[in-house]
Structure formats: C-alpha cells, structure tokens
Amino acid sequence: MLYIANWTLVTLLLGLWSLAAWAFHGIVVWAVTKAPSITGPAADLSSVPVPAWLMQFLPIEAIQGLIVGLTETWTMLAGFLQAAPSVATGVSVVTWTVWGLGTAVLVAVGVGVHICVALWGRRSVGTAKLSG
Numbered sequence: 001m002l003y004i005a006n007w008t009l010v011t012l013l014l015g016l017w018s019l020a021a022w023a024f025h026g027i028v029v030w031a032v033t034k035a036p037s038i039t040g041p042a043a044d045l046s047s048v049p050v051p052a053w054l055m056q057f058l059p060i061e062a063i064q065g066l067i068v069g070l071t072e073t074w075t076m077l078a079g080f081l082q083a084a085p086s087v088a089t090g091v092s093v094v095t096w097t098v099w100g101l102g103t104a105v106l107v108a109v110g111v112g113v114h115i116c117v118a119l120w121g122r123r124s125v126g127t128a129k130l131s132g
Contacts, residue, residue: 004118010110014103019100025092085123 033130050063 003114006117007111010106010113014106017102017106018099021095021102022049025095028091028095029088032091 050067054063
C-alpha cells in the first residue's frame with residue numbers, strides 16, 4: 001500500500017511540476033515575442049480604471065503610487081524585451097533543462113522512498129520472526 005501511495009504522490013507532483021514548467025515557458029515566450037509590440041500608449045496604465053472595491057481598501061495615494069510603479073516597471077521591461085527578442089530560444093532550453101533536472105530529482109526521491117519502504121518492510125518481517 002505504501003508503494004502505491006509513494007508512486008501516486010510522485011506522479012501527482014510530476015504532473016504539477018510539468019504543468020508549472022509548461023505555464024512558465026508559455027508566459028515567458030509570449031512575453032518575449034508578443035509583449036514588445038505592447039508599448040507606448042497601450043502600456044499607459046494611468047488610463048486603466050481602478051476597481052471600486054479596491055478604492056475602499058487603499059487610499060488614493062497608494063493606488064496612484066502603485067500605478068506609477070507598474071508603469072515604470074513595464075517601461076523598463078518593455079525596453080528589455082525589445083532589445084532581446086531572441087531570448088525565446090534560450091528560455092526554451094533553460095526551462096526544459098530545469099524541468100528535466102526537477103523530474104530526475106522527483107523520480108530519485110520516489111526511488112529512495114520505495115527503497116526505504118522495502119527496507120522497513122524487511123525489518124518488520126525480521127522483527128516478527130524473532131519475537132514469534
């Protein structure tokens with residue numbers, strides 16, 4: 001039973017790890033290839049309406065400061081993205097290399113737990129024979 005639980009948990013973690021890597025890869029590749037075209041007036045966040053519910057929790061000064069900070073960050077990021085459109089290929093290599101290393105670690109942990117369960121089972125059987 002512990003073997004099934006171990007490998008089920010490893011499989012679920014591997015699925016989540018793969019989903020996270022896929023999502024990260026997709027977002028970063030989109031940002032590197034499509035986001036440079038979203039600059040200028042389209043990136044002006046001061047024209048974006050602030051939700052009414054947010055106005056209840058934060059003072060106007062904090063919201064304006066947040067908008068200014070996000071606009072400056074977007075401007076800096078857009079400049080970087082326009083300067084480095086060829087980063088998408090490198091992102092793919094790095095993402096899937098890290099995914100592969102993480103997968104190897106997950107499988108190694110699964111094998112380690114499998115071995116520990118096997119040794120624990122043998123020890124339990126040996127202890128039962130000695131006391132019986």
